[in-house]
Amino acid sequence: MIRIALADDHAIIRDGIRALLQGETDIEVVGEASNGQLLLELLATQPVDVVLLDINMPEMNGHQTIQQLQLRYPAVRVLILSMLSHEEYINQMLEAGALGYVLKSIGKAEILFAIRSVAAGRRFLCTELALELLHKLRGRGEKPSAADDRKSPVLSRRETEVLKLIGEGFTTGEIAEKLFTSKRTIETHRQNIIEKTQVRNTAALIRYAVTQGLL
Known part of the structure; x- marks a missing residue:
């Protein structure tokens, strides 16, 4: 608890x-x-x-x-x-x-x-702040860190779909509706993505999606 x-x-x-x-x-x-x-x-x-x-x-x-x-x-x-x-x-x-x-x-x-x-x-x-910070990084012309250049982990097709939608700014509820599943399932996919990519927050997750060409 x-x-x-x-x-x-x-x-x-x-x-x-x-x-x-x-x-x-x-x-x-x-x-x-x-x-x-x-x-x-x-x-x-x-x-x-x-x-x-x-x-x-x-x-x-x-x-x-x-x-x-x-x-x-x-x-x-x-x-x-x-x-x-x-x-x-x-x-x-x-x-x-x-x-x-x-x-x-x-x-x-x-x-x-x-x-x-x-x-x-x-x-x-939160996603809104992560996207805002990402846009600022792009505006400053900053490049991804060396950590983003590591070998890409293997994500399932559904995890890749979830990651792309997260990067596009959709909430967990909106992603669940788009993929016709439950919010709990999307949370599980999101946690699996975080563990596989070894990122620590939403901002890093979105940044990872950008470096992998998903956005």
Whole structure:
């Protein structure tokens, strides 16, 4: 069971996420906090695996909170949930210790995948941000790293189809509809692709698809 704590100064956001996660057999929301200080107080009495953390909060903001979490609760993994999509904020949060960064506009399937990925210790960047960063890399004329030149793993036909659709920006739900299968099946294909390609997040996955000529 993945124990989740929600840290956001807007109660309606916390209520929405709690409702979104309700019914998931492997995820449980065990606490909420409206700022970083209250989150730290919560963690003193309630074990938590993953914190869904907003950046802009009163008393103690997201960046300050991550710093304190690294010092006091290093085993707790952080997934940033924000409306801020600027590259500066993403880099700042990831460098501070967050494992993942997603926008509040993402759908249910992607946030579930993000939570499970971060809980397992894998980095995660939502598809919208990954595509945006990829476009910036192309605009700067940056070339793929040497790691992208390694021998291509053997992907199944269906995995290749899923990878291409991920790279084109489709959500898990949209891919499931296009391929006439379930969201759970697409999540399984996505995890298999990640394991085979040895990439660590969605941005790297899309970049891999580009280097392989799938996009």
